[in-house]
Amino acid sequence: xxxxxxxxxxxxxxxxxxxxxxxxxxxxxxxxxxxxxxxxxxxxxxxxxxxxxxxxxxxxxxxxxxxxxxxxxxxxxxxxxxxxxxxxxxxxxxxxxxxxxxxxxxxxxxxxxxxxxxxxxxxxxxxxxxxxxxxxxxxxxxxxx
Numbered sequence: 001x002x003x004x005x006x007x008x009x010x011x012x013x014x015x016x017x018x019x020x021x022x023x024x025x026x027x028x029x030x031x032x033x034x035x036x037x038x039x040x041x042x043x044x045x046x047x048x049x050x051x052x053x054x055x056x057x058x059x060x061x062x063x064x065x066x067x068x069x070x071x072x073x074x075x076x077x078x079x080x081x082x083x084x085x086x087x088x089x090x091x092x093x094x095x096x097x098x099x100x101x102x103x104x105x106x107x108x109x110x111x112x113x114x115x116x117x118x119x120x121x122x123x124x125x126x127x128x129x130x131x132x133x134x135x136x137x138x139x140x141x142x143x144x145x
Contacts, residue, residue, distance in 0.1 A: 015066065015123030018073075021113050022063025025076060029057025048086075055079050063117070066126020073117035080111035 032042050032053030045053070059072040088104030089095055096102040122128045
């Protein structure tokens with residue numbers, strides 16, 4: 001079924017999707033680096049997880065703003081793929097392929113959400129659109145009003 005009247009909301013909904021994805025990644029960075037909220041899993045993290053938290057904090061913030069969206073999302077997509085394979089699939093030594101069993105569902109969803117954002121851009125309500133960096137974004141004129 002096709003709903004053509006919803007197409008007019010696509011640029012703004014893309015921006016909302018970008019913002020929420022960035023906010024969720026930002027929250028993981030805050031939890032890993034600043035221990036807020038206190039999550040037992042992030043109590044004593046190794047240096048690799050500390051680096052991942054730094055990426056999630058900084059690049060999650062740039063995603064929320066829509067600043068350097070394509071580059072930030074591409075890096076975060078790679079980080080999430082790495083997190084799935086190193087942190088979930090092989091965490092017990094032998095590979096556990098099913099994300100439901102290895103706890104990697106969120107990493108997979110973040111990986112592909114960020115991969116999509118790296119191709120789609122930040123949407124019409126973003127700093128990139130205001131600066132004219134994503135002039136190919138549908139509804140780009142909306143951000144300049």
